[in-house]
Amino acid sequence: MCGRYAASRRPEDLVRIFEIEKWEPEETLAPDWNVAPTKEVYAVLERPLKDAHSPRPVRQLRALKWGLVPSWSKSPEGAARMINARAETVADKPSFKRAFSTRRCILPADGYYEWVTGAGERDLEVEGKKKRPRKQPYFVTPADGSVFAMAGLYEFWRDRTLPDDHPAAWWVTCSVITTEAEKAPLGVAPEEGPHSLADIHPRMPLMLTPDRWDAWLDPRHTETEALTGLLAAPSEGLMRAFPVATAVSNVRNNGPELLTELDGPEVGTLF
Numbered sequence: 001m002c003g004r005y006a007a008s009r010r011p012e013d014l015v016r017i018f019e020i021e022k023w024e025p026e027e028t029l030a031p032d033w034n035v036a037p038t039k040e041v042y043a044v045l046e047r048p049l050k051d052a053h054s055p056r057p058v059r060q061l062r063a064l065k066w067g068l069v070p071s072w073s074k075s076p077e078g079a080a081r082m083i084n085a086r087a088e089t090v091a092d093k094p095s096f097k098r099a100f101s102t103r104r105c106i107l108p109a110d111g112y113y114e115w116v117t118g119a120g121e122r123d124l125e126v127e128g129k130k131k132r133p134r135k136q137p138y139f140v141t142p143a144d145g146s147v148f149a150m151a152g153l154y155e156f157w158r159d160r161t162l163p164d165d166h167p168a169a170w171w172v173t174c175s176v177i178t179t180e181a182e183k184a185p186l187g188v189a190p191e192e193g194p195h196s197l198a199d200i201h202p203r204m205p206l207m208l209t210p211d212r213w214d215a216w217l218d219p220r221h222t223e224t225e226a227l228t229g230l231l232a233a234p235s236e237g238l239m240r241a242f243p244v245a246t247a248v249s250n251v252r253n254n255g256p257e258l259l260t261e262l263d264g265p266e267v268g269t270l271f
Contacts, residue, residue, distance in 0.1 A: 111141030
């Protein structure tokens, strides 16, 4: 799954990396090293510009709310539960099917966090001595330092309780697509700890390599079979993972120090 990630790149850098054609500076977001559900996040998407003479899709950098609300929802209350969409079912699930067809996006990140329960903590839980075992967070990121381009979907939702001219009448929300975690060795693995992403968690965000960006973003591509092919896992060995401070477990903590690589886990023996 993907329940927390880091996104600290400047919008100017994202404009260059993704060859953005339109970006509104008023949508600038502060660097965020602890992105949690319902926060605003950057998304790269393509759609025709409003009131434009040409129907040509334009690549844009937008600020969207993380937690997808389907257009047919009566309320946005379930948004926090729809932060992820499974690659295996995204083309069929009613909540994601329409967005998968024409409203796909890329959610740029530095990487994502995932938590592992320590062996000692698990033993205490089994013995009934601890109801909530401490977990060790790991940060997973491209081994070469490049942007982590997470496959995503976005959707529009109209709040019918507000007038048309109200600034909050329309919600634009998004979801991260996840897939099975890699079982192959990490590109860079810690000396002590997980040697594959599957050792950390059975799911992971689907990373899109640059050769897939154009096809994924183009809303004119609607053929389910072709789109499903883009959901294949990238080449193995592109990622690294390392332990970080348990401070990241508190969403109120936010700063570059959260990405500091520890010499070893804080929560005892893990593997």
